[in-house]
Amino acid sequence: MPESSIEARVAALLTEHNLQLGIAESCTGGLMGHRLTDVPGCSRFFRGGIVAYSYEIKETLLSVAHQTLLQYGAVSAEVAVQMAIGARQVFHSDYGLSITGIAGPGGGMPGKPVGLTYIALAFDGGTVWQKHIWHGTRAENKNQSVEAALQFLLDTILTGEGALHVGV
Amino acid sequence: MPESSIEARVAALLTEHNLQLGIAESCTGGLMGHRLTDVPGCSRFFRGGIVAYSYEIKETLLSVAHQTLLQYGAVSAEVAVQMAIGARQVFHSDYGLSITGIAGPGGGMPGKPVGLTYIALAFDGGTVWQKHIWHGTRAENKNQSVEAALQFLLDTILTGEGALHVGV
Numbered sequence: 362m363p364e365s366s367i368e369a370r371v372a373a374l375l376t377e378h379n380l381q382l383g384i385a386e387s388c389t390g391g392l393m394g395h396r397l398t399d400v401p402g403c404s405r406f407f408r409g410g411i412v413a414y415s416y417e418i419k420e421t422l423l424s425v426a427h428q429t430l431l432q433y434g435a436v437s438a439e440v441a442v443q444m445a446i447g448a449r450q451v452f453h454s455d456y457g458l459s460i461t462g463i464a465g466p467g468g469g470m471p472g473k474p475v476g477l478t479y480i481a482l483a484f485d486g487g488t489v490w491q492k493h494i495w496h497g498t499r500a501e502n503k504n505q506s507v508e509a510a511l512q513f514l515l516d517t518i519l520t521g522e523g524a525l526h527v528g529v
Numbered sequence: 530m531p532e533s534s535i536e537a538r539v540a541a542l543l544t545e546h547n548l549q550l551g552i553a554e555s556c557t558g559g560l561m562g563h564r565l566t567d568v569p570g571c572s573r574f575f576r577g578g579i580v581a582y583s584y585e586i587k588e589t590l591l592s593v594a595h596q597t598l599l600q601y602g603a604v605s606a607e608v609a610v611q612m613a614i615g616a617r618q619v620f621h622s623d624y625g626l627s628i629t630g631i632a633g634p635g636g637g638m639p640g641k642p643v644g645l646t647y648i649a650l651a652f653d654g655g656t657v658w659q660k661h662i663w664h665g666t667r668a669e670n671k672n673q674s675v676e677a678a679l680q681f682l683l684d685t686i687l688t689g690e691g692a693l694h695v696g697v
Contacts, residue, residue: 384580390566391559394580398558401634401667403582409590410580412552412562418577418620422590452586466569499569 367511368396374518375406375456382514383452384410385423385444387435388462388478393507408452413444423447434473436461441479442488449483456518457483460510462493464502476502480510482517489517535679536564542686543574543624550682551620552578553591553612555603556630556646561675576620581612591615602641604629609647610656617651624686625651628678630661632670644670648678650685657685 375382386393394410397403411422416435419425425443433439441461449457462478469475476495481488491513495502543550554561562578565571579590584603587593593611601607609629617625630646637643644663649656659681663670 386559386562388566389563390571390575391554391562391578391580392566394554394559395557395563395671398556398560398580398582398632398671399668403558407558407582409582409586410559410578411590412559412566412578412580414566414572414575414577422577422579422619451590464566500567503563503566 366396366399367508367515368400371397371511371514372400372403372406374515376402378518380406380456380518381408381452381454382406382456382458383408383448383454385448385457385459386410386412387414387419387444387460388464389460389503389506390414392503393458393460393510396507396511408454411448411451419444419447422451424450436463436473436477436479438479438481438490438492441481441490442483445481445483445488445490455484456514458510458514459483460506462495462502462506464499464506466499478502478506478509480506480513482514484517489513534567535676535683536568539565539679539683540568540571540574542683544570546686548574548624548686549576549620549622550574550624550626551576551616551622553616553625553627554578554580555582555587555612555628556632557628557671557674558582560671561626561628561678564675564679576622579616579619587612587615590619592618604631604641604645604647606647606649606658606660609649609658610651613649613651613656613658623652624682626678626682627651628674630663630670630674632667632674634667646670646674646677648674648681650682652685657681
């Protein structure tokens, strides 16, 4: 892991400011936690993660509302935001960061193509989210989602302007 | 991901027998979930995972007993077994698979060297666990832990003889 990796920059920033992070992942399956824990000493800022691969787990562990899942689907801004809020609550962390998407190659549907991914961040001041559509392989889409989520966290902390949409 | 990868073999075996898996990770930080979800269609067997990086999260999300953590430490057979049982319960899965260890380079202590790792598997018939001591880098130790855990799952399902210790 090069020192300039995005996970190293996240680690340095959060540690410097004594901030704690909890995460919730769906399509990335644990990759974001893996990347964050490649940083030695990550327990100073990383409290843990939940990989929620079903409606039921999103509801029971992350308090995503059943009605939201039914109304908007698991891959939606609304669910990403609730996952981020849930992660922040479960892990009693300053930030809750979530990813939900369709990594492919299957799973696409009308209006929700393969590669569609939502990222959300919850913090004391509210929630912000981003939408992406990746066009890579399953592995590439997972990687791009994690890179984007960690960059979103960095941007939001550093500038407060990293969001495409605020206050969902 | 080659078809012969261990995660592909786990996926094929669990899917064939309609078995569900839930996981709990500590030192591997999400790598096991990441590897399992590299397999397209993994939602047929993979229900989710919990990355528990603190005593508190092991207790609140995985029902590991506070006394067990104090008595044996987070990196112990006893905690690995309780994490596996907790994962199986949380995810309502046939199997609960856990990893707890010291990935390094720091974190070693008397009697608990860097690389010490416990793997546990909980299922309807009981619990089994394994102890390993890796000697690689942090990244290598994480990889070896995941490979060993998935092999342990395969061996236990296929032969029932994959365990070094049974019924902790």
